[in-house]
Amino acid sequence: MLSLLKVEWMKVKNYRTFWILLAITVVSIPGISYMLYDIMDNSFPKSKGATMILGSPFAFPDVWQTVTWNSSLLFIIPALLIITLTTNEFTFKTHRQNVIDGWSRQQFISVKLFEIVLLSVLCTIIVLLTVLGFGYFGNKVQAGISVLQNSRFILFYFVEMMTYSMIAFLLSILIKRAGLSIGIFLIYMLVEQIAVGFLRVKLKFQGANYLPEEVADRLIPFPYAKALLARDTPQWEHLIPSLLIVAFLYLMLYGGFTARRFLKSDL
Amino acid sequence: MSSILSIQSVTKSYGPVRALHQVSFDVPPGSVFGVLGPNGSGKTTLLGIVMDVLKANSGSYSWFGEPPSEKQRRQIGTLLETPNFYHYLSGEKNLQVAAAIKGRGQDDIPRVLQMVKLSDRKASKFNTYSLGMKQRLAIASALLGNPSVLVFDEPTNGLDPVGIAQIRELIRDLSKEGKTIILASHLLDEVEKVCTHVAILQKGQLLMAGDVNEVLTNEDFVELGTEGGSLEQLRSALASLTGVRHLKEQEGHLQLFFENGSIPLSEINRHCFQQGVVLNHLQLRKKSLESKFMELTK
Numbered sequence: 001m002l003s004l005l006k007v008e009w010m011k012v013k014n015y016r017t018f019w020i021l022l023a024i025t026v027v028s029i030p031g032i033s034y035m036l037y038d039i040m041d042n043s044f045p046k047s048k049g050a051t052m053i054l055g056s057p058f059a060f061p062d063v064w065q066t067v068t069w070n071s072s073l074l075f076i077i078p079a080l081l082i083i084t085l086t087t088n089e090f091t092f093k094t095h096r097q098n099v100i101d102g103w104s105r106q107q108f109i110s111v112k113l114f115e116i117v118l119l120s121v122l123c124t125i126i127v128l129l130t131v132l133g134f135g136y137f138g139n140k141v142q143a144g145i146s147v148l149q150n151s152r153f154i155l156f157y158f159v160e161m162m163t164y165s166m167i168a169f170l171l172s173i174l175i176k177r178a179g180l181s182i183g184i185f186l187i188y189m190l191v192e193q194i195a196v197g198f199l200r201v202k203l204k205f206q207g208a209n210y211l212p213e214e215v216a217d218r219l220i221p222f223p224y225a226k227a228l229l230a231r232d233t234p235q236w237e238h239l240i241p242s243l244l245i246v247a248f249l250y251l252m253l254y255g256g257f258t259a260r261r262f263l264k265s266d267l
Numbered sequence: 268m269s270s271i272l273s274i275q276s277v278t279k280s281y282g283p284v285r286a287l288h289q290v291s292f293d294v295p296p297g298s299v300f301g302v303l304g305p306n307g308s309g310k311t312t313l314l315g316i317v318m319d320v321l322k323a324n325s326g327s328y329s330w331f332g333e334p335p336s337e338k339q340r341r342q343i344g345t346l347l348e349t350p351n352f353y354h355y356l357s358g359e360k361n362l363q364v365a366a367a368i369k370g371r372g373q374d375d376i377p378r379v380l381q382m383v384k385l386s387d388r389k390a391s392k393f394n395t396y397s398l399g400m401k402q403r404l405a406i407a408s409a410l411l412g413n414p415s416v417l418v419f420d421e422p423t424n425g426l427d428p429v430g431i432a433q434i435r436e437l438i439r440d441l442s443k444e445g446k447t448i449i450l451a452s453h454l455l456d457e458v459e460k461v462c463t464h465v466a467i468l469q470k471g472q473l474l475m476a477g478d479v480n481e482v483l484t485n486e487d488f489v490e491l492g493t494e495g496g497s498l499e500q501l502r503s504a505l506a507s508l509t510g511v512r513h514l515k516e517q518e519g520h521l522q523l524f525f526e527n528g529s530i531p532l533s534e535i536n537r538h539c540f541q542q543g544v545v546l547n548h549l550q551l552r553k554k555s556l557e558s559k560f561m562e563l564t565k
Binding site for chain 2: 003006007010011015016017088092094096098099100101102103104105107264265
């Protein structure tokens with residue numbers, strides 16, 4: 001795998017678009033949290049009552065949920081990176097050339113999947129650093145509060161990031177064109193949100209929780225004004241194992257389907 | 268090892284379109300093997316299958332007498348259809364990617380760039396190259412690591428006449444080094460000048476395959492002309508010559524075809540002279556691959 005990654009590195013290290021999208025990904029994760037922190041800090045009066053309602057979303061232990069949720073608004077950026085890098089291979093027909101030159105189809109698809117895992121790990125590390133930054137430097141750690149309480153949200157973020165990334169990868173392999181893949185990725189995000197709203201709110205159909213993106217989105221609930229919106233917390237706790245299992249099954253499905261497609265079809 | 272590449276009953280369809288049907292042939296070691304056919308005859312499809320970028324519906328193939336694998340492809344230099352490179356990388360960096368995939372060192376890159384005369388433009392991005400330069404970079408990539416087998420699909424596409432002559436010369440030189448070269452082309456004179464073996468495809472069917480001399484066997488003919496241009500007199504003189512299959516008039520000359528092989532020119536000349544006909548033109552001609560091809564594919 002190391003030699004395969006070395007080749008992938010040779011492909012991207014001189015590719016300006018790769019560095020721009022990666023830089024935006026890396027900067028936007030702490031950036032969006034800082035922006036929302038700034039809004040919270042400046043927009044609401046610092047009274048005791050306000051703090052009771054709004055909570056302290058950027059202090060331990062809530063900061064885990066807040067920063068991971070904020071960062072989950074940005075999945076489109078790494079998705080763009082994945083779609084660009086994957087569809088480039090089809091546009092330039094270099095996926096064929098890589099195989100002709102001596103990679104097996106399995107090696108080609110494996111290294112692409114591994115890159116997605118690496119990108120997800122990178123984003124998760126940046127989220128972790130952002131959490132620690134806000135937790136330690138943005139707020140005083142209150143006595144008696146465990147810093148690691150709620151740290152499971154980092155795992156949930158990784159699962160959600162992998163879910164969106166794999167959907168982007170699946171679309172790239174199926175569609176092979178950057179513009180169309182990005183368009184369908186965005187439209188699907190929107191359509192699923194509308195479908196979830198309709199099915200869950202109007203029809204009271206809880207199966208909507210298990211739609212491909214929603215199942216990962218549900219892992220990190222809305223973190224602000226918890227005092228007002230925390231009614232669903234016990235139910236959410238109860239759902240976590242099933243959400244994780246279904247999200248994992250989806251990931252297996254996406255991985256299996258993309259690999260099968262690339263291994264069996266004409267390139 | 269009896270053959271470098273052995274293709275057995277390969278069939279490939281794109282929906283209702285049958286691109287290849289039960290194609291079988293062997294490529295012997297050290298040969299320059301021409302895969303010929305008009306546009307759409309299945310040449311590129313066939314090469315795509317043996318390089319594992321296309322999947323055959325049925326049939327099999329083997330490289331070096333073994334089932335196909337990526338390790339074998341690393342030992343083969345291939346230019347298939349179009350030059351496929353990363354547009355944002357320079358020619359040299361693209362070759363570095365190819366060399367890394369092939370498991371070869373980077374030290375061969377200057378040599379292959381020199382061979383295709385791209386050393387001066389090695390640092391330029393691929394998307395700034397002309398069509399001919401892209402094609403030459405693809406040939407350089409195929410030559411990386413000095414492989415013993417080369418697969419060239421329309422290697423002279425986009426090249427100017429000088430470039431075409433250079434590639435023809437390169438193929439001849441590589442052949443002299445004992446390399447096996449599989450060359451797909453619809454430019455028959457190009458193939459005829461370099462190939463030792465040919466396979467002729469039409470609409471996915473293999474019409475003929477084998478040694479060029481065997482494919483073109485019994486196809487020599489003699490062209491005759493006579494002083495004064497009386498072809499009728501010449502025709503009657505030749506009627507009594509034994510071993511003649513038929514005569515054909517062509518642009519003021521008679522073409523003499525034989526039942527087996529050919530008759531020595533001296534004997535024909537003597538015979539005509541004895542019959543009172545003085546020849547002013549007597550030439551042994553080989554049937555061109557082009558005319559054989561046209562005959563097979565009409």
